[in-house]
Structures are given as C-alpha cells and as structure tokens.
Amino acid sequence: MDSDMFSIPFSLMFIKAWNSQISGYLGLQVRPDFEREIIPLIGLACAPTDEWRFDIGIPHTRLSYFANPDITLFLDLIWQNTSYLVTEGKDRWLTLEDIRSSAGGIWRVVDELHLGIEGGYVFERSIKFEKSSKIDISNSLFGSISIMTFF
Template sequence: MNMKVTFSIICGMIAVVASSCALAQETDTVNKAGKEALALPLGRPLPSMEVNVDTAWLPASRVRSTGGDVTMGEVKADVTRRFVATPQLGLSAGVNYSLREIDAPDSARLPDALHVLALNLGAEYHVNEALTLGLRISPSVASDFKAFTGSDIRVPVAAHAGFQVSRSLFLLGGIAYTGMNRSYPVLPVLGLVYTPVEQWTFALGFPRTGVIYRPDKGTELYAGAEFSGGEYQLHDAALGAGDVSYQDYRAVAGADIRVCSFAKLGIAGGYAFARKFVFYDSNRADMNLDGAPFGRVALKLAW
C-alpha cells in the first residue's frame, strides 16, 4: 500500500476516534510495563478505559551498504480496560496493533510492511503503600502478514516491582521476555524517578529515560531518550531471510496537551540513530541506515 494512502487512512481513524469522544511483541511490552509502574510515584491513578493512537514518520535516509533511500512510517493503536478486583489487586486487558511501513528500493529487499497484533493482559498487586508488584503477558502475532505459521506467535512477559522510597523518590525494577527469539530476548525494566516538586520529574532508566516539566495542569513538556525495536517473521522467499528485526535509539522532545477532560494531544520530534535491520536464517549481512529526524503525533483518550 502506498504510504501516503496509509497515512490518509490513519488520519481518518484519528478523526473518527476524536469525534466519538467529542506497543508488542516489540519493546512496547517493556515500555508499557514501565509506563504503568511509573504512574505510581506521580500520584496518578490509571484510568479505567484508555485509547491511544500514535503515528510517526521517518523521512528518507540512505542505506549504507546498497545505496538508495528508505522511508518509514509507524502507526500504533491500543485499547486498554482496567478492573479493580480487590482494593489491593488491579487487572487490565486490551488489544494493541502496530505497523511499520517501509518504502525502499528493490535492491534493499525489505518487506513493505511489518505488523504486530497483540492481546495485553496485566495485573498489579499493592503489597502495601510503598511496594507494588506487576505482571504483564502479551500473546501476539508479529510478521509481514503475508501468511501465518506457528513461528509468527510470540508471548512477551514482563514482571516488575515498584518501591516508593520517599515522597520524592521511586524505584522500579523488573525483567521482560520480549518474545523476540533472536534479538534482545530479555530486557531489563529499570527506573529511578525523582520528583523534587510537582512541576518537575526526572526519570533515569531503560528502555526510556528523560525529564518532564509541567507548566500547568493541562500541559506536559518532556525530553529524553528511548530504545525502539521489534522482531518479525517473514513469509516472502524473495527477501532471503526467515526473520528480520529492526532497532534504533531515539532522542525525543515533545508536549502532551490536554484538549478536554478525557483527551490529550501529543506532539513530538527528535532524531533516530544507530538504525539497522538484522536478518536471521539467512546469509544476508546487517543493513545499516543513516540516522534520520522524525515527527510524532498522538491522540490519548482516557476516562
């Protein structure tokens, strides 16, 4: 599908979601676990219903080995419903879809699109006021969606513990099996969150680290670094590989702006570097891409 057509469809999806209200097999599994745990020290109860649509665009960048340019688009959408089972135990269930659309010359032998469709199941247990334990399981299908086999199925699992050391200091630790059998099968969930005053939060950890500033109750400004990646099964013999992974590191800055009581608009940009495709069950060498700026727009609904 032409990338312009795809993004036109996505813009339409965003409009439909907005009017109705007036992650992953990838590292999203790790990011989601960390994000939910880090909400604790900020004193923000998680909403019972949450819908997110996130789009990003990486313009043409050169393939170092074969020449030519690669343009990438990313779309992520998820729906999460949370339940209170007991005063100590919270449960969640949801669905997540992500797409990496790739526009590359034939010489690069890259898939046109890579997809992940996942079911997200989570639980959080509050042992006491200071300690919270969390578990997330996300069975998913990750491939080019040209066919389906058992190898397409991945089951990421992330477990974490959050400890409120003091009013301003929160520690997070855990481990995640990403479902990526070849690249980064296990990743840490690490975080140190320091909130000296209500307006400022400093987070140091993996896979995300950064700083947040809140000039008012409806606006969050942030800057930081993050790791992005995913592994996918391929079903096109012409690509010469059984699996492919994509990974990069990103420096990002942006703003989340509350547009109404249940909706936020996110706008961000930055630079992606150390970008590469790695091929498995193949004699193909890694494919390195030049760094590229990127832009990101997100719509977040919660009630």
C-alpha cells in the same frame, strides 16, 4: 498456526517507592521468539517538585515538566529493538534497532482527550535479517502528532 503467531512480549517489574519523591524499578521484558528475548528494565524516578520529574532508566529515560495541570513538556531518550516475522517464502525474522531522542508536549484538552506533538532524531539505526549481516541505516529526523483517548 504455530507458536510464532503468539510471540507476545510481557514485562515483570518490581517497584519500590522510598518516599513521595523517589521510586525505582527493576525487571525484565520477556519477548518470546524475538532476536533479543530478554531486555532489562531498570530505572529511577525522581519528582523533586510538582513541576519536574526525572525518569532515568533502560530502555527509556524521560525528563518531564508539568507547566500546568493541562500541559506537559518532555525530553525522551529511548532504545528500541523490535523483531518481525517475515512469512513470505521461508519464515525469517527481521529486527530493527535504534535510539530515539525527542522533545514534545502533551495538552490535556479534557480528561478523556489529550493531544501530543513530538519531534526528534533517530540514530544508531540498524536492520538485521535472520542469517544475514547487520545493515546500518543513516540517522534521521522524525515527528509525530497524536490524539490520545481513554476508555
């Protein structure tokens, strides 16, 4: 066992609420042993009405519409950068990076069970294998169906 086995990201964030409708955050995600070890977290959240919420930030921006207490619709734009340790042969890092745009919805069936559906487009995709050049990957559509429960 070595320190690479414990490369667990964590975030430090400061949040400021100016009033019940506007808040902001500033922080860092620290990711030991990843290709990008520090990712800035910065954003502004605005809920001008009970139905609408705008979360504009890096690395995640979301527009939410709360149709009723049980249905939420959303648009997302997310920048992702993830590194994996490949241990076959010589240990090396594989990094995937992309931007995802999507639309979806969440249905609260009961308090402890939510169902979600989402579809979108992934672009600006690349793979980098340690000590090799970056490889661009074609853009792609994606979809997901999720079951969420709370403990």
